[in-house]
Amino acid sequence: MPLRVHDTRRREKVEFSTLSPGRVSMYVCGVTVYDRCHLGHARCYIAFDLVHRWLEASGYDVEYVQNFTDIDDKIIIRSIESGEDWREIVERNIQLYYEDMDVLNILRADHYPRCTQYVDSMIHIIEDLIQKGHAYVGKDGVYFHVDSAPEKYGQLTGQSIDAVRKGAGGRVDETGSGKKDHKDFALWKQAKPGEPTWDSPWGQGRPGWHIECSAMSLDHFGTSFDIHGGGHDLRFPHHEAEIFQSECHTGHAPLAGYWLHNGFVNIDGEKMSKSLGNFWTISDIVQNVDPLVLRLALVNAHYRSPIDMNEQLLNDAQRNHARILQTYESALRMATSGRRHQLPQPDMESSDSLAKTLGLLERLAEGFAQAMDDDFNSREAVAKVLAGVKQLQTLLSLGTDDEDKRAVAHYAKEWLEETAGAILGILPSPDVLLAEPEDDPRKAEIAEEVEALLAERSIARANKDWTRADAIREQLNALGVVVTDTEDGPVWDLV
RNA sequence: GCACGGAUAGCAAAGCUUGGCCAUGCCGGGGAUUGCAAAUCCUCUUACCUGGGUUCAAAUCCCAGUCCGUGCUCCA
Numbered sequence: 201m202p203l204r205v206h207d208t209r210r211r212e213k214v215e216f217s218t219l220s221p222g223r224v225s226m227y228v229c230g231v232t233v234y235d236r237c238h239l240g241h242a243r244c245y246i247a248f249d250l251v252h253r254w255l256e257a258s259g260y261d262v263e264y265v266q267n268f269t270d271i272d273d274k275i276i277i278r279s280i281e282s283g284e285d286w287r288e289i290v291e292r293n294i295q296l297y298y299e300d301m302d303v304l305n306i307l308r309a310d311h312y313p314r315c316t317q318y319v320d321s322m323i324h325i326i327e328d329l330i331q332k333g334h335a336y337v338g339k340d341g342v343y344f345h346v347d348s349a350p351e352k353y354g355q356l357t358g359q360s361i362d363a364v365r366k367g368a369g370g371r372v373d374e375t376g377s378g379k380k381d382h383k384d385f386a387l388w389k390q391a392k393p394g395e396p397t398w399d400s401p402w403g404q405g406r407p408g409w410h411i412e413c414s415a416m417s418l419d420h421f422g423t424s425f426d427i428h429g430g431g432h433d434l435r436f437p438h439h440e441a442e443i444f445q446s447e448c449h450t451g452h453a454p455l456a457g458y459w460l461h462n463g464f465v466n467i468d469g470e471k472m473s474k475s476l477g478n479f480w481t482i483s484d485i486v487q488n489v490d491p492l493v494l495r496l497a498l499v500n501a502h503y504r505s506p507i508d509m510n511e512q513l514l515n516d517a518q519r520n521h522a523r524i525l526q527t528y529e530s531a532l533r534m535a536t537s538g539r540r541h542q543l544p545q546p547d548m549e550s551s552d553s554l555a556k557t558l559g560l561l562e563r564l565a566e567g568f569a570q571a572m573d574d575d576f577n578s579r580e581a582v583a584k585v586l587a588g589v590k591q592l593q594t595l596l597s598l599g600t601d602d603e604d605k606r607a608v609a610h611y612a613k614e615w616l617e618e619t620a621g622a623i624l625g626i627l628p629s630p631d632v633l634l635a636e637p638e639d640d641p642r643k644a645e646i647a648e649e650v651e652a653l654l655a656e657r658s659i660a661r662a663n664k665d666w667t668r669a670d671a672i673r674e675q676l677n678a679l680g681v682v683v684t685d686t687e688d689g690p691v692w693d694l695v
Numbered sequence: 696g697c698a699c700g701g702a703u704a705g706c707a708a709a710g711c712u713u714g715g716c717c718a719u720g721c722c723g724g725g726g727a728u729u730g731c732a733a734a735u736c737c738u739c740u741u742a743c744c745u746g747g748g749u750u751c752a753a754a755u756c757c758c759a760g761u762c763c764g765u766g767c768u769c770c771a
């Protein structure tokens with residue numbers, strides 16, 4: 201079953217093949233590090249984390265490059281507003297970026313180049329573009345001349361050059377920029393007083409936004425690579441600008457075999473923006489929501505669809521996550537000791553319930569793989585996991601003796617680790633999951649009090665004094681503790 | 696205006712490329728279990744924007760229309 205991916209340039213799902221057998225080169229546009237990451241960043245980098253994980257699981261050796269834009273108008277504005285050196289702003293936000301991504305269980309890319317490290321390469325590309333007649337020096341910088349390569353226009357957005365041409369003339373003069381044409385974009389910006397600058401053949405200045413990605417992808421991968429990713433909003437102008445720059449510079453096309461763009465996140469039906477006051481940073485959200493629950497909520501939609509984030513969505517994710525974890529935890533507890541034991545051959549047609557359940561699980565695992573192969577359809581993959589969890593619950597209750605039970609527990613553990621764990625990335629580590637109450641400082645603080653109340657409640661229950669027992673449970677609820685009665689006695693957890 | 700995408704049950708959201716079976720979860724109804732809960736399990740109801748067409752068969756393909764989002768300026 202071949203992997204198929206949706207390519208923005210061709211506007212359809214196409215079979216995936218790589219430039220070099222068994223290897224995937226992937227470049228994803230990173231963040232401009234002027235502030236903390238928000239929900240939209242989480243969605244984007246989780247989407248490409250899934251791509252990363254699935255390609256690796258499919259046997260590819262993936263080289264993943266994601267840049268940091270560490271010089272830009274926004275960073276300069278921040279610096280002027282706060283008086284803080286721009287380098288400190290950059291350094292701090294890069295560290296915070298790693299923290300946010302780690303907490304969301306996003307695997308690291310192989311390289312995180314920063315654009316300020318590539319200024320020389322950018323200057324080299326710009327010089328070449330000028331020489332080839334694709335760029336010109338204006339009064340306030342260097343611009344790419346889009347009309348020099350009209351056949352490359354609209355490759356990702358389908359916009360025609362004629363349509364955009366209309367009304368362009370007047371606006372060029374209005375902006376006061378040195379552009380000859382409205383469509384042209386800046387490659388190099390002449391320095392304004394007080395801004396960070398670099399030397400160049402065109403005097404002191406700094407690079408335009410788009411040129412950095414051309415320089416960095418060229419440096420890591422050469423003239424072309426397999427996957428170029430980023431947010432939906434980057435298709436135009438950023439990615440189209442990259443196509444102009446790189447392809448005109450190297451003379452090779454296409455720049456990228458597949459262009460992948462993730463959908464946006466809306467909040468309660470509205471676009472997330474600071475002016476609407478619905479701007480959620482990752483660190484804000486994980487104050488209240490388990491980061492893996494957030495990850496599930498985001499993975500529980502196809503990466504190209506827009507997501508409307510709201511309370512309901514997080515509640516659903518919370519519930520489903522708890523269900524998956526509960527099954528995983530029981531499997532872990534039952535599988536911790538003992539050796540592997542032979543399980544029956546999976547067979548959906550079997551009259552033996554163990555063999556039949558194993559057969560169903562095999563089919564669900566295949567369905568999971570098919571879903572991921574179909575343009576990384578994580579939504580469908582989540583559905584398979586949830587259906588699998590139901591079967592795993594059944595499985596864990598089967599088994600005639602302890603050996604059997606341990607064997608099915610091992611199977612259940614591995615089934616979940618290979619799907620929900622390794623690919624979806626929504627399972628916590630066993631250490632965290634199996635932590636005893638005393639391992640959690642918040643629990644340790646109240647453990648003694650809770651245990652005393654539980655002991656008292658057990659006595660009341662033994663005496664069938666239900667009023668007293670329920671009153672104690674109310675008391676525990678007030679402490680933020682949830683009590684669950686099981687076969688082995690009551691267990692408790694924080695809300 | 697131009698471009699791109701979307702419309703599926705009370706809600707969220709897969710499926711559409713390759714027409715025929717089934718999503719999945721929440722909510723609601725019924726049941727099992729429980730002292731009562733929680734969790735879990737079983738079970739039921741409610742769909743494919745509108746109008747045409749093709750076909751033995753259409754959520755899926757074709758034509759026309761309606762409505763909605765996003766981009767065209769910095770953005771994941």
